[in-house]
Each structure stands twice: as structure tokens, then as C-alpha cells.
Amino acid sequence: MKATIQTQGKQYTVQEGDVLILNRYPETETGSKIEISEVLTLGEGDGFQLGAPFVKGAMVKATILENKRGRKVVIFKKKKRKGYNRRRGHRQELSVIKIDSIES
Numbered sequence: 001m002k003a004t005i006q007t008q009g010k011q012y013t014v015q016e017g018d019v020l021i022l023n024r025y026p027e028t029e030t031g032s033k034i035e036i037s038e039v040l041t042l043g044e045g046d047g048f049q050l051g052a053p054f055v056k057g058a059m060v061k062a063t064i065l066e067n068k069r070g071r072k073v074v075i076f077k078k079k080k081r082k083g084y085n086r087r088r089g090h091r092q093e094l095s096v097i098k099i100d101s102i103e104s
Contacts, residue, residue: 003102004041005060011040014060014099024093028064034097036060042104049104059103066096 004013008023025034039058042049049055070092078085 001042001102002044003039003058003060005036006038006040006054007036014102016099016102018099019065020062020097020099022095022097024067024095025064025097028067028095030064030066032064033100034062034064036062039102042102055104057104061100061103062097063100064095065098068094068096070094 002013002015004011010022012020014020025032028034037054037059039055039060040051040053042051042055042058049058051058073090073092075088075090076085077087
């Protein structure tokens, strides 16, 4: 069964067993269970349900496999012939989740 979920301002189409990399869920640790109730669509074929805006009673359950930091993004600014350059870095906090079940 497929479902389209909305979490952290983004939409994802998922199936059971899928692994997603998202922005870190606050106050969670490895092994934590999360429930996503913002399900936009559910099913496929004849059993397809479209929410307005969400499907009532539908829920996606997931497990956090890992909380980690993404790869480093380097921001480099330079103004030629002025002696100005600035280098900054950023690493995004990420959560790796696995979809356990999709319930309607």
C-alpha cells in the first residue's frame, strides 16, 4: 500500500519498508517510534483515497534508525581585487527513518 505523507513542510510518497532521510525530529533518539497523521493520499488503484486535506483516521508509523549530521556544505564568498573572502560551513541535522506500517 502506498501513502503520500506530509512532514516538516515536505511531501513524500512511501510504502512499508521504505527508508527516508529527513530533517531531524526534535527530542527523539535512535529506536524511537513516531506517528505521522498527516496522510494526504492512501492506497492505489480501486482503493485510492484522497484527503481533504488529510485522510481521516489514516496514520503512518515509523522508527528512527539513526540521528546524524549531513555532509558539510561550504559557503565561500569572495570579492575580486578587494582582498575579501569568507569561508563558512554548515552541516544539517538529519534523521533516518524506516516506514513500519501504513494504517487506514
